[in-house]
Amino acid sequence: MTEPLGEIGRFAEPSLFILASLGEGPKHGYAIMTDVEAISGQHLGPGTLYAALARLERRGLIAALAPEDRRRPYKLTGLGETTLRTLLEGLSAFARTGLRRLGDAR
Amino acid sequence: MSGLIRLYPRAWRERYGLEFEGLLAERTPSARDVVDIVLAAVDAHFEPQVPAVRLPRRAATGDRLAGAVAMAGGLTWCTAFIVAAITRPDDFGLPIFLALGLMVLSLPGRYLKAFLRPVAIAIVALGVSLALAFGNLLPWELAVLVPSIVVVGMLGPGALALIAARARVHRRGRWLLVALTMPWPIVGGFAVAIGLPATSAELVLFLVLPMGLAWIALGVRLARGIVITPSNPSNAIPLGGPA
Numbered sequence: 596m597t598e599p600l601g602e603i604g605r606f607a608e609p610s611l612f613i614l615a616s617l618g619e620g621p622k623h624g625y626a627i628m629t630d631v632e633a634i635s636g637q638h639l640g641p642g643t644l645y646a647a648l649a650r651l652e653r654r655g656l657i658a659a660l661a662p663e664d665r666r667r668p669y670k671l672t673g674l675g676e677t678t679l680r681t682l683l684e685g686l687s688a689f690a691r692t693g694l695r696r697l698g699d700a701r
Numbered sequence: 702m703s704g705l706i707r708l709y710p711r712a713w714r715e716r717y718g719l720e721f722e723g724l725l726a727e728r729t730p731s732a733r734d735v736v737d738i739v740l741a742a743v744d745a746h747f748e749p750q751v752p753a754v755r756l757p758r759r760a761a762t763g764d765r766l767a768g769a770v771a772m773a774g775g776l777t778w779c780t781a782f783i784v785a786a787i788t789r790p791d792d793f794g795l796p797i798f799l800a801l802g803l804m805v806l807s808l809p810g811r812y813l814k815a816f817l818r819p820v821a822i823a824i825v826a827l828g829v830s831l832a833l834a835f836g837n838l839l840p841w842e843l844a845v846l847v848p849s850i851v852v853v854g855m856l857g858p859g860a861l862a863l864i865a866a867r868a869r870v871h872r873r874g875r876w877l878l879v880a881l882t883m884p885w886p887i888v889g890g891f892a893v894a895i896g897l898p899a900t901s902a903e904l905v906l907f908l909v910l911p912m913g914l915a916w917i918a919l920g921v922r923l924a925r926g927i928v929i930t931p932s933n934p935s936n937a938i939p940l941g942g943p944a
Contacts, residue, residue: 623720624720624721624723624724625723625724625727625728628724628728638733640730640733640734640736640737640738640741641721641724641725641728641730641734641737641738641741642734642737642738642739642740642741642742643737643741644724645717645721645724645741646741646744646745646750648717649713649716649717649745649750649751650750652750653750653751662719662720664723665719665720665722665723665726666720666723667719667720
């Protein structure tokens with residue numbers, strides 16, 4: 596389901612959460628962490644957060660903005676936005692199919 | 702807790718260290734977070750997402766020129782001894798002094814300020830050796846032997862260490878280079894001076910060639926420009942000025 600992030604390996608899921616969080620606008624590390632926990636209910640550790648950020652940045656899916664003191668905001672790039680949209684549409688189609696099958700079974 | 706950042710590779714710390722510290726300051730990591738950070742640090746070593754910063758430094762004109770002169774010095778040195786080993790001339794002192802002169806010519810630069818003592822020794826050694834060689838101040842045998850020892854034994858290691866410093870070779874590398882190359886020309890100088898049998902010319906050749914090859918290699922390194930990385934401690938060596 597997260598095929599475009601497949602090469603990111605075990606950080607694919609946190610990466611998806613981070614992309615989704617940045618879909619709202621630029622955020623720095625701490626804001627991403629709290630937002631991801633709010634939207635997914637999953638704890639995002641600082642190590643995992645920066646491992647995923649580094650991978651996303653290296654692949655050009657996010658870009659770092661000018662630092663504000665010790666905080667550095669990140670934003671989605673055009674490629675990141677396209678990738679996020681593709682991922683979410685895939686997930687949405689998957690969810691619809693799954694729900695329909697559940698309905699069919701009843 | 703910020704000490705956890707030291708677990709990460711240097712390149713990673715340079716890129717993310719400050720903001721990561723900021724994050725840890727904003728939210729004190731739990732035991733679970735500490736485990737997460739340790740695992741992520743290990744991952745960063747095995748699968749670095751931040752490539753080590755390598756800043757290819759194009760050699761300054763002065764360094765390129767100095768590198769070319771150092772190469773010429775090394776080549777002249779090697780060629781002179783190879784030709785001498787083949788043709789067995791009565792006297793081949795001139796090309797050797799030419800080689801040494803070229804080597805000395807490659808040395809000047811702003812970086813020398815950091816090496817005042819070896820520079821002073823080298824200058825004194827050069828003066829003494831030239832005076833002895835050209836002033837007929839000693840009997841012929843001694844006039845060959847003494848300058849050989851002074852030039853090769855004092856000026857040689859000093860000059861080699863200096864050109865290595867100019868080529869941003871780290872301190873340990875400079876000592877190693879001197880230790881591996883310089884004792885042999887001194888032995889060779891003695892051998893020539895005391896008139897070992899002609900069959901030992903090949904032996905002398907093997908003794909003196911390493912120093913010439915070292916000059917050529919350092920000249921190439923200097924002329925090409927040095928790749929500087931944050932982890933390269935030789936960055937501390939001041940950049941060379943015009944030769």
